[in-house]
Amino acid sequence: MTPAVRIPEELSARVPVEQREPGLDRDAVRMLVSRGVEAAHHTFRELPRLLRAGDLLVVNTSATLAAAVDGWIGHARVVVHFSTRGDDGRWAVELREPDGRGTTRARAGGPAGTQVCLPGGGGLVLEEPLSGRLWWARVAGPDVPGLLREHGRPIRYAYTERDQPLSVYQTVFAVPSPDGSGSAEMPSAARPFTARLVAELVSRGVQFATVTLHTGVASAEVHEPPYPERFAVPEASARLINAAKAGGGRVVAVGTTAGRAVESAVGADGVVRARAGWTDLVVTPQRGVRVVDGLLTGLHEPEASHLLMLEAVAGREAIEQGYDAALQGRYLWHEFGDVHLVLP
Known part of the structure; x- marks a missing residue:
């Protein structure tokens, strides 16, 4: 996508999916799946059959603050x-x-x-x-x-319809921090997960590794690169990630925040080690990815720095084709919108 492209206002998700129609749950959002330049349309509930035993999902446990x-x-x-x-x-x-x-x-x-x-x-x-x-x-x-x-x-922007309770902005993986730290804005790629879907994924042999990255305030006007953010990759998660890579499984980051944390903890030898502190890493196509094989993410505006990580994972042509398919398919944008699964 080029900076000249603009997302039509009617494609902004104004309320969460579970508020759009009675009986829906968070996992009712749509999911665009990109494999190279090929894009396919799915619902998020189909995720378990799109992954395979031995794959590993890296999730961010940062809780959203009423910031x-x-x-x-x-x-x-x-x-x-x-x-x-x-x-x-x-x-x-x-x-x-x-x-x-x-x-x-x-x-x-x-x-x-x-x-x-x-x-x-x-x-x-x-x-x-x-x-x-x-x-x-x-x-x-x-x-x-x-x-x-x-x-x-919770922080909200004008494309949403109304204020929402904080619970709407918490993911199923969120763990409150003892010192009150958290994310100013929701790590939204994980929002569609439900406990039922997590259980189904585990039953199919998909593993989960937890990391923490407390996200700061995004800018609605200027999509500058992220400034330093606090993160942690625990020893147990580092072991799981390294074992998945060694066993031929795919490491799929749930959100650019999880991807940024993992890529901040990998050495030049490709081994992930426990690490905590601050990261100012911006994953670009020039830097490339050393650990992440795939990415589950929301749909980002054309100027967003998050797209650099998607291009690093899949290449610019694949992302442009995927976003063209999302626009043609009338996918919904932003934190309450649909998601994009980028696989090798």
């Missing part, structure tokens, strides 16, 4: 998106302007020293820029996890 909080700069209302907790206790935040349809208008941050009043008597001070839209901020008053639990709501 949007109302605040005030003087008398002007703003919305604070809490993005990433730093090692020094500060938070990367984004300020946005409310418009009644989600918090879609980015607000210029700064200058340094700008104070934002928060609910419950707390506040934050912008200290230094992290990017054009994100600032490192020092938070005073209630601890941020408590603030988000009491006053936060």
Whole structure:
């Protein structure tokens, strides 16, 4: 796809699939399957028969935070998106302007020293820029996890119809972090999984390996590469991934976040080792992939940096053909939309 391509507004998924029709569950979304330049149409419930015994799915266990909080700069209302907790206790935040349809208008941050009043008597001070839209901020008053639990709501954008409860943004794999860390936005590729589907996959010999990558705030205006994010690949998962590769199984990352975590933990020898910390890795076609054989992901806008990882896995021509098929097939985009399985 080229940057000139635009996704028709009517192809934005405005509500989750289970709210569109009574009796549907999360796994009722459609799934485009790409093998090279060949694309086929399936439903997500067919995933177990598209994988085989010995394949391994890598899933992100990061829980989604209620990361949007109302605040005030003087008398002007703003919305604070809490993005990433730093090692020094500060938070990367984004300020946005409310418009009644989600918090879609980015607000210029700064200058340094700008104070934002928060609910419950707390506040934050912008200290230094992290990017054009994100600032490192020092938070005073209630601890941020408590603030988000009491006053936060999930981040949403104008293409969705309404606010949703936090449970709608949690995947079946989500595990709350003891320190209150999590993802500012849902690792949405895993959203269609249900406990029933996981059980069926396991019964067919498909394995799961868990990793954690806490995603920051995406930009609805400028699709810049991701900034450093906290991740962890446990020893048990590293062993599972290496064993799957050695046994001829396919390692399929569920989401670019899981793929980024795994590719951040592989050495030049192709062996995955337990690792935790921060990653600034951007997987590009030039860098290539060293572990991931396939990718299950949502449908991304043409400018999104996530597409670089898809091209690294499958090649540009395959991704362009797949997206053409998704547009022609009227697939739905964004976090409540349909999914794309890219296989070798």
